[in-house]
Amino acid sequence: MVKKTIHEINAKIRDGSVNVVTAEEMVDIVAELGPEDASREVDVVTTGTFGAMCSSGVWFNFGHSEPPIKMQKVWMNDVEAYTGVAAVDAFLGAAQLSESMGMEYGGAHVIEDLIRGKSVELHAVSHGTDCYPRKVLDTSLALADMNQAIMVNPRNAYQKYNAATNGSRQTVQTYMGSLLPNFGNVTYSGAGVLSPLSNDPDYRTIGTGSRIFLGGAQGYIVGQGTQHASADQFGTLMVQGDLKKMSTDYIRAANFTGYGISLYVGIGIPIPVLDEEIAQATAVTDADITINILDYGVPSRDRPVLCQASYAELRSGCIEINGKDVATSSLSSFKTARRIAAELRDWISRGEFFVSMPVENLPADSSAKAMKETGGVSLVSEIMSTNVVTIDKDASVYKAAKIIMEAEFNHLPVVSGDNLVVGIVTAWDISKAVSQGKFDLVEDMMTRKVITAKADERVDVVARRLDRHGVSALPVLNNEDHIIGIVTSDDISKLFARRH
Amino acid sequence: MKVKINISSEIVTKPILAESIVETGVLLNVSQAHFDRSHGEVVADVLEEHFEKIRHALVSRGAVVTRLDTPIELNEDECVDCGACISVCPTKVFSMDKDYSLLVDTSKCIQCGTCVEMCPHNALALINNKHA
Structure with a gap:
């Protein structure tokens, strides 16, 4: 049994005798020596990841102007930052879009420009107070001009992430990139063998207070990230670090066509090898980590899972979906993840970076809830007309025309003797029948394929059905298939007009 | 041509x-x-x-x-070697080297521009296709 303490490992870092390897190198070491000898041999395993992390941003303190201003709204290069805090503090979100350039430029680009040493145009407005009289401010600031620029990323370094494909007939533009129709490609993200949380899945050494590599500088883990779902191995981290010390090698703005802006963030986390269990965990390979492949062609929170694949299979460049070979693309850079793990390894070997134990562990069994929605969910029963007039299939076209004129609506459901809907007739159908000289029975000119709805269905679902079938009304049926109402596109328009 | x-x-x-x-x-x-x-x-x-x-x-x-007559151009300063372009290219212009650097074989390029839209880092450009 090997037991090491964090102090013993840090003493070795100090005297230069520490043995540090990357998580990729650790795979072979554990395979060769076994976990016990590997844990004796290796003191620290370094991980790394470099991918799109939208939930990122920077807290700035701009310094006080003369006369001072209590900013109420502030823009950096025309990208709005949140300043609903003290006078000259603001949080710039990476995914916020420029008000003039839209998806071309956003918070992530401001962050990258600042690291590159460029100045940004700061514009702020205020109502003016006795203590902060100024109402408008315009200036140009570089990173060196700010008091603080602290990157605080609410959700980074997903333990693993679902892969994406598209089963619909059109290309969809997503935060997982362009997804080609009919399962034309698969995109995925994550460093697999080098993924920080996948190398410490029980969060024994990664937690609140852990010192990490963030964007090329030393940073810290604040705690669990938002949407941390450890029960499903979808752990996330909230991290912070000093933007002034970061490098554009590891912080890069990104544009996803049709989706928007994100920030590529480089994170490396050292895992102190305290015992053989930790050594074993850090021997995880790409083949050991399996993820779901979801159909992003379905525009819903609950996208269908088509199949599963390991990072090893995804990295091979091709996987099989429904018997067809589909090309895969990584969105995160494995090359940069390797560079981060190697750089962190070198920092520790050179005695420039010390490892730490968490002051608080990450939650072990948490899951992410779906949103509770109280407003805006309307059901068909709330908007349908219940005084629906029907016509018998054996009635004449003349009678149908008369009913439509008298009742002043366009859709007349056709019923059979047992009150089941067998067709639908519209004013247009009647015009067509008349133009063709057919004046016989309703049954001969009705539309037989009737698209229907249920009273407890959601209006948005039914609206999509109307659109898909190119019709403007649906008879509403009960469980016995008897007609209880009718819902039209007019009803939906009125609902929408009321709400907005 | x-x-x-x-x-x-x-x-x-x-x-x-x-x-x-x-x-x-x-x-x-x-x-x-x-x-x-x-x-x-x-x-x-x-x-x-x-x-x-x-x-x-x-x-x-x-x-x-x-x-x-000008195939896809890669700006190496912007490219982060993610490989997003690989799966959308119809002619396999892009591939990963053993060290996970992006390889570009421009001789295969049919200049369709799909990769230009895909690239998250604006590292790919088609000069001819921009304004025709």
Whole structure:
């Protein structure tokens, strides 16, 4: 049994005798020596990841102007930052879009420009107070001009992430990139063998207070990230670090066509090898980590899972979906993840970076809830007309025309003797029948394929059905298939007009 | 060589391509085609020695013909070697080296521009296709 303490490992870092390897190198070491000898041999395993992390941003303190201003709204290069805090503090979100350039430029680009040493145009407005009289401010600031620029990323370094494909007939533009129709490609993200949380899945050494590599500088883990779902191995981290010390090698703005802006963030986390269990965990390979492949062609929170694949299979460049070979693309850079793990390894070997134990562990069994929605969910029963007039299939076209004129609506459901809907007739159908000289029975000119709805269905679902079938009304049926109402596109328009 | 043929909305319903091929006997190998209400755009391969002939036939019918002689260009300063471009390319221009650096074989490029849209880092550009 090997037991090491964090102090013993840090003493070795100090005297230069520490043995540090990357998580990729650790795979072979554990395979060769076994976990016990590997844990004796290796003191620290370094991980790394470099991918799109939208939930990122920077807290700035701009310094006080003369006369001072209590900013109420502030823009950096025309990208709005949140300043609903003290006078000259603001949080710039990476995914916020420029008000003039839209998806071309956003918070992530401001962050990258600042690291590159460029100045940004700061514009702020205020109502003016006795203590902060100024109402408008315009200036140009570089990173060196700010008091603080602290990157605080609410959700980074997903333990693993679902892969994406598209089963619909059109290309969809997503935060997982362009997804080609009919399962034309698969995109995925994550460093697999080098993924920080996948190398410490029980969060024994990664937690609140852990010192990490963030964007090329030393940073810290604040705690669990938002949407941390450890029960499903979808752990996330909230991290912070000093933007002034970061490098554009590891912080890069990104544009996803049709989706928007994100920030590529480089994170490396050292895992102190305290015992053989930790050594074993850090021997995880790409083949050991399996993820779901979801159909992003379905525009819903609950996208269908088509199949599963390991990072090893995804990295091979091709996987099989429904018997067809589909090309895969990584969105995160494995090359940069390797560079981060190697750089962190070198920092520790050179005695420039010390490892730490968490002051608080990450939650072990948490899951992410779906949103509770109280407003805006309307059901068909709330908007349908219940005084629906029907016509018998054996009635004449003349009678149908008369009913439509008298009742002043366009859709007349056709019923059979047992009150089941067998067709639908519209004013247009009647015009067509008349133009063709057919004046016989309703049954001969009705539309037989009737698209229907249920009273407890959601209006948005039914609206999509109307659109898909190119019709403007649906008879509403009960469980016995008897007609209880009718819902039209007019009803939906009125609902929408009321709400907005 | 590759050519791009743009057909404006006024003449999009006429069989310009077919007429030009029949008239000149020059074969076009169409690698991509897009038509909508506003315009039509076709990218095709044609032998260099036949280019002038087919160009003349197409232009006389109102089409705009552009030579596509510059394949996709990679800006290495912007590229982070993620490989997002790999899976959208129809001709396997992109691949990963053993050390996970992006490899680009521009000789395979048909200049469709799909990778330009895909690249999250604006590292890919098609000079010819930008404004035709």
